[in-house]
Amino acid sequence: MIEIxxxxxxxxxxxxxxxVSLRLxxxxxxxxxxxxxxxxxxxxxxxxxxxxxxxGSISIDGLQIGKTADDVLARQLAILPQDLSVASRxxxxxxxxxxxxxYHKGRPRAEDRDRVDAVIGQFELTAIADRQLENLSGGQRQxxxxxxxxxxxxxxxxxxxxxxxxxxxxxxxxxxxxRDLVTxxxxxxxxxxxxxxxxxxxxxxIIALKQGVVVADGTPRExxxxxxxxxxxxxxxxxxxxxxxxVVLV
Amino acid sequence: MxxxxxxxxxxxxxxxxxxxxxxxLSLGVRGDWGFILAFRGQKLAALLLVGFAVSWATVIFQxxxxxxxxxxxxxxxxxxxxxxxxxxxxxxxxxxxxGLPPQGMxxxxxxxxxxxxxxxxxxxxxxxxxxxMRLILTxxxxxxxxxSLTAYFRRVIDPNxxxxxxxxxxxxxxxxxxxxxxxxxxxxxxxxxAVWRMRYRLDVLPLGPVLSTSLGEPPHKAQWQVLLLxxxxxxxxxxxxxxxxxxxxxxxxxxxxxxxxxxxxxxxxAAALIASIILVGGQTVMERLLDLSTPLSVVVEFLGxxxxxxxxxxxLR
Numbered sequence: 001m002i003e004i005x006x007x008x009x010x011x012x013x014x015x016x017x018x019x020v021s022l023r024l025x026x027x028x029x030x031x032x033x034x035x036x037x038x039x040x041x042x043x044x045x046x047x048x049x050x051x052x053x054x055x056g057s058i059s060i061d062g063l064q065i066g067k068t069a070d071d072v073l074a075r076q077l078a079i080l081p082q083d084l085s086v087a088s089r090x091x092x093x094x095x096x097x098x099x100x101x102x103y104h105k106g107r108p109r110a111e112d113r114d115r116v117d118a119v120i121g122q123f124e125l126t127a128i129a130d131r132q133l134e135n136l137s138g139g140q141r142q143x144x145x146x147x148x149x150x151x152x153x154x155x156x157x158x159x160x161x162x163x164x165x166x167x168x169x170x171x172x173x174x175x176x177x178x179r180d181l182v183t184x185x186x187x188x189x190x191x192x193x194x195x196x197x198x199x200x201x202x203x204x205x206i207i208a209l210k211q212g213v214v215v216a217d218g219t220p221r222e223x224x225x226x227x228x229x230x231x232x233x234x235x236x237x238x239x240x241x242x243x244x245x246x247v248v249l250v
Numbered sequence: 251m252x253x254x255x256x257x258x259x260x261x262x263x264x265x266x267x268x269x270x271x272x273x274x275l276s277l278g279v280r281g282d283w284g285f286i287l288a289f290r291g292q293k294l295a296a297l298l299l300v301g302f303a304v305s306w307a308t309v310i311f312q313x314x315x316x317x318x319x320x321x322x323x324x325x326x327x328x329x330x331x332x333x334x335x336x337x338x339x340x341x342x343x344x345x346x347x348x349g350l351p352p353q354g355m356x357x358x359x360x361x362x363x364x365x366x367x368x369x370x371x372x373x374x375x376x377x378x379x380x381x382x383m384r385l386i387l388t389x390x391x392x393x394x395x396x397x398s399l400t401a402y403f404r405r406v407i408d409p410n411x412x413x414x415x416x417x418x419x420x421x422x423x424x425x426x427x428x429x430x431x432x433x434x435x436x437x438x439x440x441x442x443x444a445v446w447r448m449r450y451r452l453d454v455l456p457l458g459p460v461l462s463t464s465l466g467e468p469p470h471k472a473q474w475q476v477l478l479l480x481x482x483x484x485x486x487x488x489x490x491x492x493x494x495x496x497x498x499x500x501x502x503x504x505x506x507x508x509x510x511x512x513x514x515x516x517x518x519x520a521a522a523l524i525a526s527i528i529l530v531g532g533q534t535v536m537e538r539l540l541d542l543s544t545p546l547s548v549v550v551e552f553l554g555x556x557x558x559x560x561x562x563x564x565x566l567r
Contacts, residue, residue: 049468072466074464078464079464081458083458089510090512099465101466105450106451106453149464152464
């Protein structure tokens with residue numbers, strides 16, 4: 001379980017998060033939504049220890065962030081950034097291989113190689129395993145990075161706006177993949193997402209933030225309605241229920 | 251991957267370097283072989299040390315700054331070394347300076363240099379994070395500042411005292427300071443061993459700050475260590491042959507071109523071999539065939555400078 005307690009964060013005196021407390025149980029796909037500047041990405045960065053804590057505390061399965069060794073946390077929690085460009089010339093297999101780094105520290109053993117092969121097969125990347133990342137489409141590259149994070153064998157996987165720059169087919173494929181990681185593999189996935197329809201269609205739980213405060217928290221059917229859109233996003237869109245799930249009519 | 255495999259390429263480079271060394275030692279020997287081999291052997295060892303120090307410093311510096319254009323010298327590392335040296339001579343006087351054991355002075359200079367560069371470049375790297383142009387500008391401004399301060403010290407110290415510093419202020423591959431070989435070798439071995447132990451961690455860093463943190467290697471940790479090692483390596487090469495501005499970029503550009511791998515376990519040995527081939531091979535041609543009509547440093551800096559300009563213009567497009 002990820003436990004966030006009384007988390008506050010400010011940049012140059014300007015509050016980004018104010019006294020946020022959340023408990024994220026194991027299993028499930030959690031979507032963080034909210035308008036630009038609501039503090040979603042900051043919250044994710046704090047949980048992923050990308051920026052140091054200012055006040056409050058975060059623990060991951062009892063391991064306190066800021067007090068736990070980096071390599072221990074690397075086996076508990078993985079994060080994928082928004083910008084998936086990599087400077088060096090890596091093949092898909094190289095990239096997925098990095099997912100095993102927290103276990104072998106640079107000297108892969110036979111079991112690490114087997115794990116990488118298995119993950120490449122599982123993510124249907126075998127055909128492009130030896131191609132360089134820069135020669136792949138956006139969707140393929142995204143898939144390769146998720147495969148890397150999956151090979152890291154962490155309980156928790158965080159993704160910061162993974163749907164940016166993906167077309168509808170790649171977006172749906174990625175969300176289906178993440179859904180499968182949760183349902184079939186029992187992983188816990190937390191994503192920051194802009195399109196509330198994707199959150200409503202794929203997430204088990206949606207947490208809405210506004211001006212650094214949690215304003216709504218529940219299943220898509222509980223919280224996605226026109227009142228939420230008015231309050232959080234300040235827009236008057238209608239919400240219809242199609243096939244038992246809420247859909248925002250944009 | 252086109253062409254010969256990685257191992258083959260490394261072996262070819264090693265073979266080429268062995269040929270260059272043999273040519274450097276044996277071409278045009280007249281008279282007592284024993285004396286000449288010992289004499290040239292020392293200079294050869296110094297050239298190899300410089301090749302090693304400059305190439306490794308540049309590769310690891312480019313890895314932590316996440317770019318392939320900047321080098322420690324462009325960012326003013328060797329200018330800082332000269333400033334510290336000149337400042338020291340100004341403070342204690344040339345006579346005292348020369349009276350001190352040169353090996354001891356080198357150790358002191360290296361320690362000085364590590365402290366000063368950690369202080370300065372930590373701030374600079376932090377400020378310019380993710381912003382290439384700001385990083386380059388800050389580095390260039392710092393380098394100019396160090397040069398001007400050095401020039402200031404030069405004017406205030408006695409011209410006779412300045413002669414002590416002068417020899418250290420220009421790149422000179424023909425006139426290597428061989429008296430410092432033992433200390434320089436010690437530093438190179440220690441720094442080299444530390445870099446080699448870090449090689450897998452260095453492989454992770456180009457994935458960017460988010461992914462390397464996710465994999466348990468937060469970049470700020472490695473940055474400290476790399477800056478320290480770069481300071482030691484730059485001090486060694488500057489003490490032996492003086493400042494070399496664009497040699498590092500010439501070496502790393504060739505390395506990335508020849509070695510189709512992102513692993514530091516491949517890049518580091520290749521870079522050291524390529525740097526040594528350029529220095530030893532180039533020096534053989536200049537000394538033995540062209541009778542020192544053109545200093546090697548001029549050729550190396552010219553080619554390296556061209557590559558720097560090319561890379562810079564390409565990155566701005």
